[in-house]
Amino acid sequence: MNKEGNSEEQLDKIEADSITVEIIDKKTGRMFRRNLPIRYVETDNGLILSGETMEGIPSQIAFFSETALNRMKDLFGKGPDTHRCGDQ
Numbered sequence: 001m002n003k004e005g006n007s008e009e010q011l012d013k014i015e016a017d018s019i020t021v022e023i024i025d026k027k028t029g030r031m032f033r034r035n036l037p038i039r040y041v042e043t044d045n046g047l048i049l050s051g052e053t054m055e056g057i058p059s060q061i062a063f064f065s066e067t068a069l070n071r072m073k074d075l076f077g078k079g080p081d082t083h084r085c086g087d088q
Contacts, residue, residue: 014042019049045071 019040022033039050045068050060064072 012043014040016040044068 017037017039018035019038020033020035022031024031037051039048041048041050044065046062046064048060048062050058053059
């Protein structure tokens with residue numbers, strides 16, 4: 001059960017239309033918090049941040065998990081040279 005008394009459910013995806021960034025300035029040691037209009041999507045493959053440039057052009061940054069990188073290596077033939085279904 002979580003804090004609200006609801007049973008925990010397995011999350012496959014976490015999404016938000018904005019994010020909060022909290023940083024500590026290296027020079028002063030002061031903490032700053034900013035709410036940013038950046039779309040956030042996280043799955044077991046990694047996370048994607050989407051927004052716009054200063055010119056209003058859509059932009060995305062993707063951060064891949066190790067699992068996703070290994071899957072991509074397999075797709076491009078760069079993974080281990082073994083059969084998935086045992087010895088053949």
